[in-house]
Each structure stands twice: as C-alpha cells, then as structure tokens.
Amino acid sequence: MFTKDSIIGIVGSGAMGSGIAQVAATAKHSVLVYDNNETSLAKAEINLKSSLQKLVEKQKISSEESESILSKIKFVKTLNSLSICDLIIEAIVENIEVKKKLFHELEKIAKPETVLASNTSSLSITSIAAACEKPSKVMGIHFFNPATIMPLVEIIPGIATDEAITKASKTLIDSWKKITVITKDTPGFIVNRVARPFYSEALRIYEEGIADMATIDWAMKEIGGFKMGPFELMDLIGHDVNYVVTETVWKQFYFDPKFKPALAQKRLLEAGFLGKKTGRGFYNYAPDSQPPAPEKNTDLGTQIFKRILAMLINEAADTLYLKVASRDDIDMAMTKGVNYPKGLLKWCDEMGVDNVVKELTSLKDFYEEDRYRISPILKQNFILRKTFY
DSSP states (O other): OOOTTOOEEEEOOSHHHHHHHHHHHHTTOOEEEEOSOHHHHHHHHHHHHHHHHHHHHTTSSOHHHHHHHHHHEEEESOGGGGGGOSEEEEOOOSOHHHHHHHHHHHHHHSOTTOEEEEOOSSSOHHHHHTTSSOGGGEEEEEEOSSTTTOOEEEEEEOTTOOHHHHHHHHHHHHHTTOEEEEOOSOTTTTHHHHTHHHHHHHHHHHHTTSSOHHHHHHIIIIITOOSSOHHHHHHHHOHHHHHHHHHHHHHHTTSOGGGOOOHHHHHHHHHTOOBGGGTBSSSBOOTTOOOOOOOOOHHHHHHHHHHHHHHHHHHHHHHHHTTSSOHHHHHHHHHHHSOOSSOHHHHHHHHOHHHHHHHHHHHHHHHOOGGGOOOHHHHHHHHHTOOOO
C-alpha cells in the first residue's frame, strides 16, 4: 500500500507537524506541508532550516543530508495541493469539530486510496472518521513531541478502519525508524491514559498539603528514578496542553473519578500561567527567581513514590484488563513514549502484586472513593499468585 515513493501530506505547520515532516523526509519521502496560516507556514520553513543547521553543527547529520531533507519538503499554501498525497497526517488544534471539518474537506480533495490520519493525542478516531464517507480509510498515527527525537508512535485504528490500512501504516512508520504500538480507540489511547495518575495523584498529594511541589518532584526523581517530577513535567508540557488532555480523558470516560482534573492546575490555566513557555506555572521561571528547596525526608518521599506508582500500575493493569493494548505494548509505550524508568507491569512484578494491592487497598479504605478501586486483573494476580511476566 505504501512504498518509498509514497507522498506524505502534513496539515499543520506547528512543532508537531514540522517534526513529522522532517521524520518522513529523513526517511526519503516527498512531503507537502500545508497550513491555513501563511505566517505560520513561513515561520515553520525558517525553523526547519535552523533546526537542520544545528544538527549539522553538532555533526548529527551531514550538510548533504540536511540539503536532501530540505529538498524533500515543500510548504504549500492550498489544501488542494495535498491531492497527490498517499498519506495525509493531520496535526492541528485538539478540537474534535475542527478536525472533523478538516477530514471532510480532505476526503473531497484526496485520491480514493489515500489514507487520512490524525495525530490527536486523546480524541476519538472513530468520531473523526465519521465525518468521512469512507471511514475505513481513516486512522490515528500519534507521534510524541518532539517527533524528531521521541521514538514512540501510537497506531490507532478506529472501529471502521480497514485492517489492511492499520498494518500498512504500522509497517510504514516502522520503516521511519520509529517504535510503534497498537492501541484501541479509547480516550487517551495508551500513554495519555496510563500516565494520568503521574500528574493527578501528585496534584492530589499537593492539594491535601501532604507535601509541596518540590518535595513531590524530588521523591519521584530521587526515589522513583523518573527523569522529571510531575510538576516540572506539567510546566514543561504546558497547562494549556496537559490540563486539556486530562479534562478530555475525564469527560470521555463519563466523568470517571480516576481521571478527575485538579483545581490547582485549572487555576493556573485560567491565570495564563502555562508553565515554562510563559515564565510561570507551578514554578516561577523568572531569571532572578530561586527554585523552592524540597524536604528531603526519605520516609515521606517513599510514601509519595509508592502511592503514585501504585496508581500508575493500577491504570496500566486496567488498560491490559480492558484489552486496550497488549502487555508488551503497554510497557513499551510508557518507557519509549514518556521515558518511564521501567514498564509499569514489569515494575508491578518486581514490587510484588501483594504490595501494590496493599497500597491501593489502604488508599481505598482511607478515602472511600471509587478513584482508588483496584483493577480486577491485579486482584486476580494477587489471589492466584500470578505475575504479568
């Protein structure tokens, strides 16, 4: 279905769209990038040249390779220019109605055999596909930011997606030297579903006054081995992105308390304190500001780490139990998509399912909230003394 001569279309010239274009061009495909904002399109072309020049200076690629990649990418000013493409990947604003309108227009101008893909991080592929007369040609291909560096790509067939298209898309993205995982079309897919407790449980601990942000971040890095703490990471991602994903997943799961957003984060969004990009989020990034010092209490830190990890493992287990993805793909997604130190299901085996169940039972008994319900598969493994691996 796809070959090395397949032409790739990208809609959206932001960081994600430009990144995917660079990845496809590096894999020797001809790429057309469209954006309805000509200023953004011009800026994207300048940024791409600058990015490639930096790679040349760092000796990551040669001048010849840089020129080859640039020659493969063309920035176009009309949607109709994408009519020659074999695969069109949408990377625009996370708004379901805007995406549906775009896919309806894309189907009109695309070749009958062209595959239309969304790079959405949490919206329903099936819903987007419903805007098309041939939903079998629509699927999700979700890259992680920055697309040029992050190895993981989630492959998401909608309910109506042709199985042959799913397989061909996976094979194509594999050929781009990416690591692909297949996931059901459920809110947040694998990564943005399973990762929610990393943020939400940290926020719950913070809102309860058990520990401050710096201490929670310190615990997850020093004791847990995570590369970044949850508050640092939320500030890096931006609350306009991170909070919106949390709220979207929560709403799509019919307001399941497991995914309930935190007011502390919503208030930052309302204030326009979006994180590093605005100079203030949970932390203050002004040049003269001093970061708060954590309370380096090992007992407290261990308590924080175990609580957040148990909730992460519980969500990974539920994702497996509900057959959203395979055991291996779930663990691969979390290590390659968000750089977790270990796959969560493997971590459960190492920690001992009895210890995970004990931690979750303690939380459930104390709070008496459905938020802390234990995944049936963890209960089964506990009763039968089974492991995931």
